[in-house]
Amino acid sequence: MVYGDRLIRVTGTPDGSFNLPPSLVVNKQPVTSGFTVIERNGEVVVATPLVSASVRFRDGNVRFTDANGEVDLEETGPGSFAPVTLDGKPFVATRQQFNRNTDEGLFGLGQHQNGQMNYNGEDVELAQHNMDIAVPFLVSTRNYGILWDNYSITRFGNPKAYSFVGEGKTSLRVTDEGGNPGFTAQYFLGDRLAAKRNEATVDYQYIDDQLKWPAEAKAQTVTATTGQNTAGNAVQTQRVIWTGKLTPGMTGLNRFRLYSSSYVKVFADGKEVLNRWRQNWNPWYHNLDLPMTAGKPVDLRIEWEPNAGYIALLHNDPLPEPDRRSISFASEAGKAIDYYYVGAGNLDGVISGYRQLTGKSAMMPKWAYGFWQSRQRYNTQAEVTGVVAEYRKRGLPLDNIVQDWFYWPEDQWGCQCFDAKRFPDPDKMVRDVHAAGGRIMISVWAKLYENTENFKELDAVGGMLRGMDTPSPSEPTTPEYIKASYRDWVGPGYRSGFYDPYNKRAADIFWRQVRDGIASKGFDAWWLDSDEPDFHSNLSIDERIRRMGPFAAGPAAALFNTYPLVHVDNFARNLVEYKPDVRPFILTRSGFAGIQRSSAALWSGDVVSRWDDLKDQISAGVNLSMSGIPNWTTDIGGFALESRYEKGERQHLPEWRELNMRWFQFGAFSPLFRSHGEAPKREIYEIAPKGSAMYRAMEYYDKLRYRLMPYIYTLGAETFHKDATIMRGLAMDFPADRKGWDVKDQYLFGPAFMVAPVTSFGARSRSVYLPEGSNWYEFNTGRYQGGGRTITAAAPFERMPVFVRAGSIVPTGPALQSTAERSDGSLTLNVYTGANGSFSLYEDDGTSRQYLNGAYSRIPVSWNEATKTLTIGAREGKYVGMQGTRRIGIRLYRPGTARPFALDGRADRSVTYTGQPVTLTLR
Template sequence: MRFHHSRQILAFLLLLSPVAACATAGPGQDVPASVFERIGGGIVVIPEEGEARRVRLQVYGPGTIRVTATPDADLDLPASLMVTAEPSTTPFEVETRGDLVRLRTDHTTAEVSRRTGAVRFLDETGAVVLAERAGGREIAPITVEDQTGDHIFQTTRQVWESPPDEAFYGLGQHQQGVMNYRGKDVELAQHNMDVGIPLVVSSRNYGVLWDNNSITRFGDPRPYGMLDQRLILRDATGRFGGLTASYYQDDELRVQRQEREINYEYIRDQQGWPEGFKAQPAQPVQVGDMGRTGQDGVRVVWEGTIETPDAGEHKFKLYSSGYAKVWIDGELVIDRWRQNWNPWFHDFEVDLPADRAIAVRVEWIPGDGYIALRHLDPLPDADHGALSMWSEVGHAIDYYYIGGDSLDAVIAGYRGLTGKATLLPRWAYGFWQSRQRYNTQAEVVDTVRRYRELGLPIDNVVQDWFYWPEDAWGSHAFDPARFPDPGQMVRDVHALDANIILSVWPKFYPTTEHYRQLDAIGGMYTRNVEMGARDWLGPGYANSFYDPYLPAARALYWKQISDSMGAFDFDGWWLDSVEPDMHSNLDIAERTLRMGPTAIGPGALVFNSYPLVNAEGVYQGFRAEQPDTRTYILTRSAWGGLQRTGSVLWSGDVVARWDDLREQISAGLNTGLSGLPNWTHDIGGFSVEARYSAGPMTPEDKAEWDELNLRWFQFGAITPVFRSHGEFPLREVYNLAAPGTPLYDALAAQMRLRYRLMPYIYTLAGDTWHRDGTIMRGLVMDFPGDAAVRDINDQYMFGPALMAAPVHVYGARSRSVYFPAGTDWYDLHTGARHSGGRRETVDAPLERIPLFVRAGAILPTGPEITHTAEKLDGPITLTIYAGADGRFELYDDAGTTYGYERGEFARIPLLWDQSAGVLTLGDRAGAYPGMPASRTFRIRWIDGETPTATDFDGPASRTVEYVGHAMRITRP
């Protein structure tokens, strides 16, 4: 393979090059030239022992150090897909002390053992922050096979020591409801709903960006195995060797046999069904039916006992779709449903005693779905909480240590490496309406028109997939029978003061001209077609995905979109299925083969990075054509650096259940802690159970459906991007509830609250670029000294002022809320005051989400509007929540251009002095085209129960005209 040839030449040249002595020695020491080599931006150490022949440290900033450890002398690695930064000019010194070579900046010291090559990091006080474990580096050759032959790469692992009180966050967006990943196992392998980003951040204020694009595991590096691999199984009669598997048809037992594993995990595993029960998961279905048909009345039950010689915490993963329940020792531990074509994992742990049989029972109603139950033995105690990263395929161990004095500083360091978070257009922070899917041009326009007629706020509508002729996926062409004039559709939406984005996939039918063009330059993955794979439309069509790693293919992909759609003036692009998802139910080995060979190596080498490279091509292409129009991209997957592409990540095809609503909270929080500030989710859940969609609902089901949508809608309004989407039932507010009903009024009130908060929200948005801010914030970011917040997975800060506590339990009209220590809190709706540092049960009436405001906060709200471009010069109400000093800087810019990158923006500093009772409006800093010369500020104070707490148009304590110069307003 060409990589190896170039690496060998460079390795030979490196061995011939002279070794340079460092400029700075330790006190009273002469540094021998053989100790290390000084290179541009860092040093190279040659360890005496261990698996790495070279350890390189490079300075990327005062607190950011790159560590590269290679099994040979070659340090010339392929260019990073995630990291765009180069080694910095930050001054550093090097010295030796005994066994250690020390590289020191003003903020961080990295020490390398000359004997073992192990690295540790110290802060400016000399305290150790992070240290590689002795013997914790593993590098081993691995052979990777793809269509072009065998290739030799490295499997890598690094383990760092971790104190017992350390907490870990980030790692992307995962659907397990976990906030703190200490002691947890996370596999980074892109999938619909599950998004890996190889950044882990610590409560000790550092981050590790693991620069490897292959399948990666945080935590235990061992793969989970089937039950029989490490457990002793007995069936329901006590016989060794497996569990009793009972197959029912319409509650009649048809087949019963012993099975040593529960495994219908992938398409390949479906051959294991008993005769007469074989699933049909891969059959095409008619357009609009995203489910599968067949297998009605089928139920499978596995029961028996499990036993282990190893006492301790055993980990299990249930991979399932359809309805699945698991009981361990009589306790129900899993009760889930997922749409049949989109199974996923549900993790649970069980503390098992040694050498005692424990009852297990699994019930499954498959609905043509998939299932597998996997298990992992306990780790040794020393490894249980360690920080560990393992990758399947790579060239070397390559990671970046990012130190800071806060988690915000760590996120800023990550973006310094991988790119700043591009500021989205203002309209992106308004309300989004879509569905799966609008079938005609008229449906799209009429949706926006109906919102306008009802006076409900809306900024955006989305045309989802299948606007093209049935047999022309990838043509980027509208079906003229349903969309006779796409340009007029866009103009009609714009005339209604709204925006429209369009779904474009990296998927092509071989019959399209676009496929042929890409294939002609070597820009298509062909194995999917060669294997005879068919998708789910109509009779099923051959299809595959393009190779974005080939620059010419990436450029052609955008050109095809632009040539086909550019004249219509769409406002942004929905990049769906970018994992890429050739089929949701392929096993990983086959999926990897179908994702390559790529232009830069086997699919296994770049497994996780497709969504980044794809989005970057679209972003760069759009921006090159419209250099001063902010790009908007909605994408279903991500990778490190996605924030630089003007993209919003959404959480995929989650389902309409309460557990899934709860899991979106921590999924969004850890996305923010992975450096991506713009995140969204399908309000109400994308796929729904038949009890909601197959016909008229029962009164009981209708009540639950209404409440689930309202609670999810309330949560969605307090997330970075507010977006309603899903399968039938229709999700437009006026379809969820009739105007004039309490449900409609509650939905409308939540929308109006979101729009009243727009001055606050847009300031948070501006801060994502200007100050590397994070909008949706884990409590640990703002209250690092309060250990009680570290594991809280269902509360969060929305900017610096607001704390949200979404309701995610059916029928709940109250919920437990922890109020972080160090401040008092106000109920946004009532003004009721709560002391920090304790947990309380608070009211959670159906019509509103529990929202709390930090004492000292200055909360700006705007006039009532129906879209974000309305009343941009309107009055601003400043509500000061008394009890502590506070500050806020109100941000604004033109809203749709890249002028903010050129310095075209303004800030108004606001300062509240609690003891003096004075609010100061500081001198306005900066300007932008179209900026109002003056602003009306209405000022009010909250310091206790206030019936009019959210009446932002109610009487103000003071009203002032602000013309850009400092003003002091004393509280009456």
């Protein structure tokens, strides 16, 4: 089916029946004209003016070509179908491979936490989880995309699921110190060896697996005072060491995935190959690739400090190199192979095509691009308003304050109400924030306690997912097990459930409950947390599926990845109906293809305060953005902390502060700029004392964000008006520079800036690749650099390496305390000469939905390098509150002069702009 000049849908079923349910993702209808269908040379060709699809009669193979006849994408053999039964209903597992042995760059697929930028040759599992966001949309440097329209767990790359090392499902064999199958496992309590035994696998992956722990090695625990869903903290120091010889049956890149929490190190033949820490209530996978030779053993050693944590080691055999270097989607359940080919002339066009299929990215309010201060959590109304007042007192710009969870009475989660003792007048709290020029976001979960009236109302219409409190027959029934597995972490542990957003009646009831209890008080933004949904930490996928379903729309396994999309779509629809002319803002922890249409920004979940996690956020954010979802952020500083930071140990304070400083710098050049995490407190003035180098640096980046607001808000607007992307992989702007495809720790922030975050403690310089095809200015020094080479860039503690592309025009504004502050409209145009350049400044009222009716203005600006002339064009459009006359300063940066950017830098020239064109010669 054809959906546009460059949009073609391919559907294949095992029985030739095409009676498929409506897509949850695609809301565009197919077109009925503007294309041709012809038969030739044993195939049928569907052609639009821009792309064509050829289907071979002999085997059904599909091939796509661009307007020049070049093949972009071609199926490798027929797709496969395998019958699957879910809740007594027939489905099929599907797989389709494309472009075998390809050398193209591949990006998108959502947000993942393994430092993968270019997915060519990589394995990625698309399964919603805290920190991991599944979006089955892939883009290629050949300028096409694939939207794989399947909602179940899907594997990109190797279609085979990873299995435990020692389980016998791959060719790899493991032997212990005596030559027996399995690992030698040694359990220590303190320095005492408490147990030693052979273990077939390393498998303490989920809650149920903790029952396998040797009794003689169990440590006493005390209840954790922070975090969620832990089994407590061990009183005694625990260590486990696994050793074994790994003998592969296949030569090539053997792939391992270590699922772990707490401290873990992995050694291969004595060399450390992995060193990570993660909180116990949110373990995750760490990828480890080892080139190995068939029959040649490798000595593996795993050292783990569990502290009541989780661990598992999994493996997959090498694929033949042509298959590893291919595109492959394999889904666990569906009705068909169903995908959309999106062709274009560049990657921006590909993302535009995706949004044509799934929905435009809604414009965010201007204040969303200001600074967000958050914490886990503000316990009282006075704390919330006190933080806003302190920012204003110190002159630190701030737009948004956030009320995280647990503002309700302890046993009333889901009541959509406030604990009157701690929040005596939430209406006044909101008014006070507004009076200070701020906005306030509040956390709302899809979770409800069974004892609440809201739960009962939803349950009465079949709107609650009840698996959360219903153990399976095979599970233990001891009180300890029930508490650990079926009760939450609050107080004594409460019975709870999540509502079913696929049940429209339930979705509307849920919204009405939120509207009457919270929205009516004037809150500005909505934090829809834990919407994977995260029923309980440390559950297996199978158990999550059991507890989720069935949904009103069908089996949970078939719809596994779409809960956040349906939940957010419903919530956004109701917000618009409630306040038709107010732009909604939703922050959600999870998402799926299409979520950009529902005024949703995403964040990277409960990542940890570690340097390696900071680095991983770069590729995570870039690939989510290249999946067509432009508004994204992280918890600046990381959410969960090691005890050395949590306890404020003096010897670790410099590293804690530097980590926050480097993350803050990264945040200032992220689509959204948001500080959040567990204690210690994250406010600028809590992290560093006033007058310190760190305080001054954080103040600088906070103020810099607001000076850059004309540029940043234009980037935000272009995500709607031009389907643009804010956070851009180097391949988007430099597709011919293959070296740039694989750069994992740099990105472009709009068309002007290239950002190179510092991701290691104590680093005062870092390697930076300057892409070929442009020349660059160092933002902090003004030094001019040629492209197509790697340099060592200075990275003093107070500054992060940022580069500006020659030919860029960067508009900056006056000093502001928030975007609500009325300014005189003055601007400075920072013109980075050395190439022709242009910029179209976008402005509107910042909060209403009148932009949909054309209520906005543009001021086009261009620089001609040959004539050294700057043209400020005639203003186009208008809106209520538009600044009629303004002063515009011009500040030139030239290749021969090292001129650093300065917040209050002197303009070289200035003009009074009334909306009429102005041309200046600047030599």
